């Protein structure tokens with residue numbers, strides 16, 4: 554596909570609840586549990602250095618082995634070439650492309666593939682928050698630690714309060730270091746309309762826990778009944 558504007562509304566501006574993305578899903582149990590717990594998106598990591606990596610063929614097989622109603626499928630790409638993205642799309646019908654790259658490159662990907670693009674933004678202070686741009690969503694994450702092999706999935710948390718008064722016109726979600734225990738305070742302190750988790754629902758890198766996924770979704774949704782989250786939705 555070339556030069557197409559994305560048609561899908563990929564994001565939760567209209568969701569009646571706090572949006573939840575379970576990222577780095579690699580097996581059928583995690584997919585089932587996430588879907589049945591009510592996750593809005595699952596993330597599939599197409600970056601070979603990640604412990605959550607799936608080849609496009611593996612990802613397609615995983616998704617087609619689940620017979621229930623699927624959350625939206627988000628594919629994660631790090632500094633990926635058009636060819637890498639096209640290879641994934643040839644195998645699996647991703648709803649959203651989550652891009653770790655420059656805004657310019659992410660914009661080019663959006664135009665090239667005609668899919669909604671979420672730009673992953675590495676943030677340390679409020680000055681790092683992105684200005685409004687032509688994206689379908691932002692994933693706001695902490696900067697990766699200096700020695701990290703991957704730009705995300707590191708279990709490191711942001712100072713959530715820097716987001717409290719941020720009002721982008723583009724929908725966004727909070728990621729980084731979230732767990733079933735801290736997701737409620739994170740939503741209330743940041744005002745995030747949606748949250749994204751990977752290592753916080755794992756027993757070790759790449760191994761998702763059914764119990765932690767269920768608790769994460771439940772606690773995120775409960776936090777959504779608070780006054781701060783109501784304002785944001």
Ligand SMILES: O=C(O)c1ccccc1NCC(=O)[C@H](O)[C@H](O)COP(=O)(O)O
Pocket residue numbers: 576577596598600603604605629631653692694703704705706707708709728729730731749750751752753
């Ligand atoms: O999860 C990975 O291994 C990964 C690799 C390369 C790019 C992104 C990756 N993960 C992104 C995410 O899972 C989330 O967007 C986010 O960073 C949450 O991570 P965590 O702190 O582990 O909850």
